[in-house]
Amino acid sequence: MQVFLNLTPSYSEHELIAALKDRDNEAFQYLYDHYSGSLYSIILQIVQDTTLANDVLQDVFVNVWRRIETYDPTKGRLFTWLLNISRNASIDLLRSKDYVNSRKNRELTDSVYGIDQVTQTGTDSIGLSKFLAKLRPDHRVLIELAYFKGYTHEEIAHIEDIPLGTVKTRIRTALLQLREYLK
Amino acid sequence: MNIQEYISSGIIESYVLGLASSEEGVEFERACAAHPEVRAARDLFEKQMEDQLHMQRVAPPREIKSRIFSQIGMEQPPVKSEPGIPLNRPVLIQRSGFPRFVAAASLVLLLGSILLNLYLLSQYKHSIAQYKELLVSQEELTNASRSMDTKLESYEAAISLIKDPRMAIVKMPGVPTSPAPSSMATVYWNTNSKEVYLLVNQLPKAEPGKQYQLWAIVDGKPVDAGVFDLTEGPQLMKLKTIPIAQAFAITLEKQGGSETPTMTAMFVMGKVTG
Numbered sequence: 219m220q221v222f223l224n225l226t227p228s229y230s231e232h233e234l235i236a237a238l239k240d241r242d243n244e245a246f247q248y249l250y251d252h253y254s255g256s257l258y259s260i261i262l263q264i265v266q267d268t269t270l271a272n273d274v275l276q277d278v279f280v281n282v283w284r285r286i287e288t289y290d291p292t293k294g295r296l297f298t299w300l301l302n303i304s305r306n307a308s309i310d311l312l313r314s315k316d317y318v319n320s321r322k323n324r325e326l327t328d329s330v331y332g333i334d335q336v337t338q339t340g341t342d343s344i345g346l347s348k349f350l351a352k353l354r355p356d357h358r359v360l361i362e363l364a365y366f367k368g369y370t371h372e373e374i375a376h377i378e379d380i381p382l383g384t385v386k387t388r389i390r391t392a393l394l395q396l397r398e399y400l401k
Numbered sequence: 402m403n404i405q406e407y408i409s410s411g412i413i414e415s416y417v418l419g420l421a422s423s424e425e426g427v428e429f430e431r432a433c434a435a436h437p438e439v440r441a442a443r444d445l446f447e448k449q450m451e452d453q454l455h456m457q458r459v460a461p462p463r464e465i466k467s468r469i470f471s472q473i474g475m476e477q478p479p480v481k482s483e484p485g486i487p488l489n490r491p492v493l494i495q496r497s498g499f500p501r502f503v504a505a506a507s508l509v510l511l512l513g514s515i516l517l518n519l520y521l522l523s524q525y526k527h528s529i530a531q532y533k534e535l536l537v538s539q540e541e542l543t544n545a546s547r548s549m550d551t552k553l554e555s556y557e558a559a560i561s562l563i564k565d566p567r568m569a570i571v572k573m574p575g576v577p578t579s580p581a582p583s584s585m586a587t588v589y590w591n592t593n594s595k596e597v598y599l600l601v602n603q604l605p606k607a608e609p610g611k612q613y614q615l616w617a618i619v620d621g622k623p624v625d626a627g628v629f630d631l632t633e634g635p636q637l638m639k640l641k642t643i644p645i646a647q648a649f650a651i652t653l654e655k656q657g658g659s660e661t662p663t664m665t666a667m668f669v670m671g672k673v674t675g
Contacts, residue, residue: 243501246473250466255458256451262459275461276469283473293430294417295444297451302419364420371422389420390411397414400449 231296238286250279253297257304264308264366274311278304309368349399357392364389407432408442417447474499559598559637567593571649573671581605584668588615588649589637595644597626598637604668606631607653614654616662617646628658648672 229237229248237245257278262271282300289299311317350358363369363377371389375382415421416429433440562568568589575584585602599615607613607630615626626649627640650670652662 247470250469254466255460256454258461259454259457259459268462272462272465275465276472279469280472292434295447295451297454298417298447301450301454305419365418390415393411393414393418393420394409397446397449400446400453 235286235289235291235296238282241283246283249282253300254279256297257300260301261304261308264305265311270311270317271308274304274307278307281307305365305368312367349396352399353392353395357388357395360385360388361392404436404438408439413439413443413446417443417450474502555636559600562591562598562637563589565591567591569673571671571673573649573651573669575669576667578665579668580666581668586651586669588671590643590646590649590673595642597640597643597649599629599640600637601629601631604631604651610656611653612656612658613651613668614658614662615640616650616652617643618648618650619643619646623650623662625658625660628654646673 229245234245234249238249254275258271258275261274261278262268265271265274278300281303289296293299350361353361359378360374363374364371369377371382371385375385378385412421412425412429416426421429429439433443569592571588571590573586573588575582581604584604586604587600587602589598589600590596591598597615597617604613612628612630614628616623617626618624624643624646625641626643629638629640632638648670650662651668652659652664653666653668654663
């Protein structure tokens with residue numbers, strides 16, 4: 219009767235991964251309870267819509283359940299893998315046809331402010347806003363386009379009309395500041 | 402390659418956040434394998450980022466969790482698509498959400514079944530008790546019905562006797578000297594068969610050890626016509642056959658009757674008319 223002896227389990231990362239690969243329901247509950255809030259905050263920052271964020275979060279965890287075998291511990295921590303799955307799923311949603319169509323009308327009115335204005339206002343309220351606020355504006359725009367919008371360095375160079383090398387340098391510099399901020 | 406410069410170039414953060422190009426990624430993974438300090442720096446950044454995002458977490462709506470678990474609960478664990486890795490956990494299928502749900506549902510059904518059985522057992526016992534009560538009361542009713550039938554038959558017999566046109570009716574009012582002057586009785590005397598039937602309209606209860614006796618008065622002499630006891634309800638009692646009589650009377654005599662009537666204990670008397 220495991221159902222009734224539900225002591226809150228605690229897992230080391232190694233144990234958790236092993237239990238997840240065993241499709242252990244309790245381990246998956248733990249995974250959700252432990253990480254859903256962090257992932258949800260990132261998803262919200264990217265998709266900017268609660269209903270869409272709910273759907274993405276659901277898809278992420280269902281996919282994690284299905285594809286836990288594809289996680290490779292040598293490439294990073296479990297949370298890093300989850301975070302990248304969440305970010306990719308969110309950006310995929312932003313790029314999906316339905317989403318683009320639904321946004322078209324709104325963007326017509328938003329377009330006068332330019333893309334940096336739009337993204338800026340979107341991320342102010344939650345998550346990494348404290349960190350982003352500390353960045354120089356020209357760095358902040360690049361992080362938002364690269365991380366939260368998922369554009370490649372080449373695309374950003376084109377959008378912002380600056381050399382590719384400058385994009386790379388600024389992003390690296392901003393990321394190093396992030397590391398300082400996290401310490 | 403200067404390892405410290407590489408570590409502080411921003412490649413770690415780019416890689417971890419998914420911003421590195423694929424060539425950069427391959428190179429970084431190689432560096433991690435070759436240089437423990439690169440791997441250690443990556444681990445540290447990952448841990449710091451995880452902690453930071455944990456502090457900034459936003460709780461998703463509650464129903465998302467149940468949506469997720471109901472979705473994965475309906476799925477069996479997927480068969481691995483990667484070739485060459487043996488699927489060595491057949492037993493673990495039992496631990497997935499759906500069979501556990503089935504186990505829980507079975508338990509609930511079992512408990513429900515036990516409770517239902519207990520309920521039905523108590524209902525059965527109750528019904529048996531009710532059935533026995535009904536049997537008893539049905540028997541009582543049958544007995545009552547039988548006694549009613551008997552009474553009815555005797556009434557019917559009495560009526561058929563009375564309605565016979567050859568039946569002479571002799572009314573016997575109470576005599577003034579009787580202990581109970583308001584007494585009354587009626588003799589039905591078949592003029593053909595000479596059979597005598599007596600109906601007691603009203604007589605006081607006989608004293609213990611005594612019995613009423615009917616007399617036929619033939620040519621001024623009393624002739625014994627039989628003794629009788631008072632019965633519950635009106636009843637026509639057949640007494641002795643009397644061939645001829647001018648009157649009938651009732652006296653209270655000793656048990657079994659007397660040779661001659663006790664005149665002081667005469668209750669009723671009536672003359673045969675016509």
